Amino acid sequence: MKKRIKLVVAYDGTNYCGWQLQKNGVTIEEILNRELTALLKEPITVIGASRTDAGVHALGNVAVFDTENRMAADKICLAANQSLPEDIRIQSSEEVSPDWHPRKANCTKTYEYQIVNRRISLPTERLYAYFCYYPLDVEKMRQAAAFLVGEHDFKSFCTAKSNVEDTVRTIYCLDIKRDGDKIVLRVSGSGFLYNMVRILAGTLIRVGTGAYPPEDAARILAARDRRLAGPTAPAKGLTLVGMEYEKELPSWRHSENEMWSYYILQSHIIKEGTAYFMVVRCEDDEWERLLLRHIHHGFQNGAQRVFVIDLEKGRLKDRKQIGYYRIHKPKSGMFREIGELLDEEEGKRVREICFGTGGESGKQAEWYCAVDAAADAVCPE
Numbered sequence: 001m002k003k004r005i006k007l008v009v010a011y012d013g014t015n016y017c018g019w020q021l022q023k024n025g026v027t028i029e030e031i032l033n034r035e036l037t038a039l040l041k042e043p044i045t046v047i048g049a050s051r052t053d054a055g056v057h058a059l060g061n062v063a064v065f066d067t068e069n070r071m072a073a074d075k076i077c078l079a080a081n082q083s084l085p086e087d088i089r090i091q092s093s094e095e096v097s098p099d100w101h102p103r104k105a106n107c108t109k110t111y112e113y114q115i116v117n118r119r120i121s122l123p124t125e126r127l128y129a130y131f132c133y134y135p136l137d138v139e140k141m142r143q144a145a146a147f148l149v150g151e152h153d154f155k156s157f158c159t160a161k162s163n164v165e166d167t168v169r170t171i172y173c174l175d176i177k178r179d180g181d182k183i184v185l186r187v188s189g190s191g192f193l194y195n196m197v198r199i200l201a202g203t204l205i206r207v208g209t210g211a212y213p214p215e216d217a218a219r220i221l222a223a224r225d226r227r228l229a230g231p232t233a234p235a236k237g238l239t240l241v242g243m244e245y246e247k248e249l250p251s252w253r254h255s256e257n258e259m260w261s262y263y264i265l266q267s268h269i270i271k272e273g274t275a276y277f278m279v280v281r282c283e284d285d286e287w288e289r290l291l292l293r294h295i296h297h298g299f300q301n302g303a304q305r306v307f308v309i310d311l312e313k314g315r316l317k318d319r320k321q322i323g324y325y326r327i328h329k330p331k332s333g334m335f336r337e338i339g340e341l342l343d344e345e346e347g348k349r350v351r352e353i354c355f356g357t358g359g360e361s362g363k364q365a366e367w368y369c370a371v372d373a374a375a376d377a378v379c380p381e
Contacts, residue, residue, distance in 0.1 A: 049102035055235030060242030106246040130237035136208030143214035155224035158193035203230035273304035
């Protein structure tokens, strides 16, 4: 029977044209496909979690592939490493569920960008760090980095030609440490746009040299204009440190910035297929994007319906279609069902959110129900 194998892969990206297969050069994906095919005696195609660029390194990229070979999952890494080139090593291999996908499961990605900051470069660091001659003020870099933590639209920090539709991402932490002549930027987030980490690094380096004041980070972020951010730092300084996959959904999610503030209750997704999305405030030009992004995320996490309330302006409309989803007006019994699923503590917190806002109170605002439009489902009576 076919089984799915998860790999954790480390590599020195110096001699490769990135992870993803391409016609113009050798890639990590190509080498893994070739060696695993030879080992397991069947065509193998790996699916990578992060498609790193040419020259970028990794300590813990994740990939999966399907196989009918009976070799024990935990032995595959040892056997494959016998034939892989010295600059690629599979750190571990294990069997996962057949539907597990490394790019669809919720995870925290962590990258490091290394800078050698001294008068003369070090030959031993030339392949793994960016050399900067100008003295860097790490404290100013930290001040700028603080503006970038949280959920924001990072369009200014994405390659201009990228065709991604949604440029909102969440950075959980962005730490900058100096150890002698070496400076390390360590950033963890829910995901990153094309070249995002390298543009963040290039911008913070500009702050460190004094070319930008720290508060410019907030201005660049708000402008959503790639031309205002710093240069894309060289690939060789970047390493994908690892990916930590979520083992269970957090009960609550909350995000607040200058554009929006919202709460999501996720504790009833697994058993009841229900999520609660409470929008405290949101700029009008961000409204539909916010709605679509988090309804979609709820369905990705297993929800079959998402109860939504707009506590600021009452912008929800009956039969309104948002992407793949349709919004339904509350029907008889809706409010009772919303309340019955919540335990005492959840109910108390929902009431605090709904009745403690500065816009419409929870008594005035109405709950709506978002469902899969393709399934033509309806809200419960």
